Amino acid sequence: MTTALSDDAAALGLTRRVVRTGAGPVVVHAGTGDGPGVVLLHGAAGSWTTWTPLLRHAAEAGDPLPGVVALDLPGWGGSPSPGAPLTAASAAHAVAEVARACGHERWRVVGHSLGGFLALRLAALEPERTTGVVLVSPTGPAVGDAVRHPVRGGARLPWFAGMLVAMRALAALPGQGRGVLTALDRLGVLPRLAAPLFHDPGTIHPSVTAALASEIRPLAFVAAARASTLVDLGAFQAVRCRVRAVRGARDVFAGSRDAAALRRLLPDFAEEVLPDAGHFAAVERPDAVLAALAAVAG
Template sequence: MTILLTRPPRTAAALPDTARGPAAAQPAPRPATAEYCPFPLSPDPRRFGLTTSSMRLRGGTIVVRHGRRTASDTAMILLHGAAGSWTTWTPLLQAARAGTGFTDLIIPDLPGWGDSSLETDAGAPSIEATAGLVAEIAEALGYRRWQVLGHSMGGFIALELAASFVPQTESVGLVSATTYSVIDSVRHPVSRLGTLPAYTALLGMMRVLARFERAGTSLVRAFDRLRVLRPLTAPLFARVAAMHPSVISALATEVRPGRFAAASALAGRYDADAAWSRIRCPVRATRGDSDVFVANADTARLRRVIRDFTLHTLPGTGHFGHIESPGVTLRLLCPAPTSPPIRLSSAVNATTLK
């Protein structure tokens, strides 16, 4: 495995379901970012003190943004969802500037998404293989343990990471993780149509677009240029008219119909009960009160399988809590750093790890 590194200096109220489980993590001071969708997405990692590295791993080249290194051997890993990339977390990083901040960050573009390639004849890597790649990235960057935060599909992978790497995973945070209801919808699209109708409809559309490959992707981007994509994405957000244009454009840029369909198929074949019952760390989750990709029934099933699970419902929020309500999401899911950053040389390094 070859890693090319460039290292800069390291440097709203929610509704807790307290009746169903233990309280969430200790409350942090509320950041001054309570307004809806207060920040745009940013494509510049340097704004956040992050370095971009390319890692040649099995199946492709994975591009990772990382930095703000401290003396800790525990990383904070952020995993994006389908039709996303590392930039989906930049509103949360901006919210963190108003509060406790983030350190020891690892934010990969998952295989086949963002800037990461997918070079394998076997198709998309399995859920288990993707979680293994995430662990390999963290270990290659010198971390022995991690806390992981995942959105949507990234939450699914975060749970697998916690199940497969039990000693190394200290905590899991979920932002509208797609779990049991998505699995059921993929396995039984007709009989379970009423479970997540918006997801089932989106999956059907992605399967159609995937048949046209690049033409399907170009069509979505044309919708954005014609300014008709915003109303089409209305089910994803509580207040689509208030979403920053960068969020809508990112969906058009990052959409991969074939990858979306493949990821859904992998979820449909996944044995969630067997895997997630191995999780031993605390799992804290948020979902929006108007989230169309997370069903109410998911909570009880997750609580039955995961021994330490807590859910908070975010009012006035859809499927993208880390963008729509980043300050509240940060307060509920992200622990405060415990050690100050250590400044290192800003020299450019090229490192090969084997």
């Protein structure tokens, strides 16, 4: 079974703090260490705890990650929603502010799902400070196409299109449908609904699917999906560092077309497709993600 998610920052050698940014207060769990930081950006249905299986795997392997900066992006986890609509650019600026506040002038950045878009935007915004990028199960141009063209794009990413419809419905309910999500979790339905996200759902620790119920933010998800349509992919041409992508062969949010688009834009890009992972490669195959992170060091 995969490693459980945890919110015990101290056990991982991290300290919780709040950093004031242009996008509002951002909760961050940061570690210590010399050299470039390792900035971890979760996706549109997560928080900093998404990365705890990866951090535990690194520690148990005797090579803990130094300078960890694990954020709750504005509107997710413990970070309140920003006062103004969040764009990829404003979110990237906020991440850079957090990294500097944690004492880092240079960093490697790891982005999961829609956090991958943000990781590339940060690398384009700060090309001299970003020393490497790892995209974990990255959501690419196909998601923007599914948002702009629900019929054509949704046919290519039906699971994402269905999730977007569900998030819009939940966002319209009192409390953003929190009661509905909690009820589904208590009834044991949520793991079955989340099964397409994983290569082997039976091996996924219950804490992972429980987090989907407690951490998902329908309004923030819908806003992030909308923001993905505004991303100027041409801006990624400003990225100068090595970029490595890791995704599962059964990823329902990303595919070969996304990788092909990134390969045309980025000067040093390579992707590894994992036969035994789905959309949460950092949970199912943390060793592969750590290998990719090592490949962009230096």
